[in-house]
Amino acid sequence: MKSKGKSRYNQRVGKFLFIAPAAIIIILVLYAYVELHAPGTLDVRALDENGNQLHVEAAVNGNTVTTPANVSLAQGTYIVNFTTITWYYPPASRDVVVTPGMTSYADALYTPVTVFVQVTGSGFNVTRISALHGVTPVTWINPSSSLVTFSGGPFQQVRLNPGQSYSYTFTSAETFTINVGSTNETMTVDVQ
DSSP states (O other): OHHHHHHHHHHHHHHHHHHHHHHHHHHHHHHHHHHHHSOEEEEEEEEETTSOBOOOEEEETTEEEESSEEEEEOSEEEEEEEOOOTTEEOOOOEEEEEOTTOEEEEEEEEEEOOEEEEEETTEESOSEEEEOTTTOEEEEEOOSSSOEEEEETTEEEEEEOTTOEEEEEOOSOSEEEEEETTSSOEEEEEEO
């Protein structure tokens, strides 16, 4: 009788020792499958040079979102393209890896388009430009071999030696007239 009881005990222990590791392996495989197929989050943002949020369209593998946006995606690599907006250079596209259960980021920095104007003693290379107040830098460049002065608008007098430049970002929306030294040559800056 003792051998029968011991045999049943050994059978139960043997089944447990077989079933327990098999159950653990099955649970781990199921957990890994669920984790690998769980979505991750892609945070898509567009910022200006001052860190302000911009509301622009972006495409994530061809699907359009408006920034800022949080998108739930399966694991993988995604291409994020940002649209062009007036007054700013468009940022380059981004390749972003999304990991299950994690947040990935696709941040775009929009830098303002600089308007360049050449100024010489005889005048400007353009007669009218547009700029966005508080955003667009306007840069005057002296490509000549002599000193150039100009004035008008928000500044009294700007003196540029050969090869020098002067940049200004207009702070209010209005129209300004700028003139070269003592000549009658002028240019208009339409600030929006």
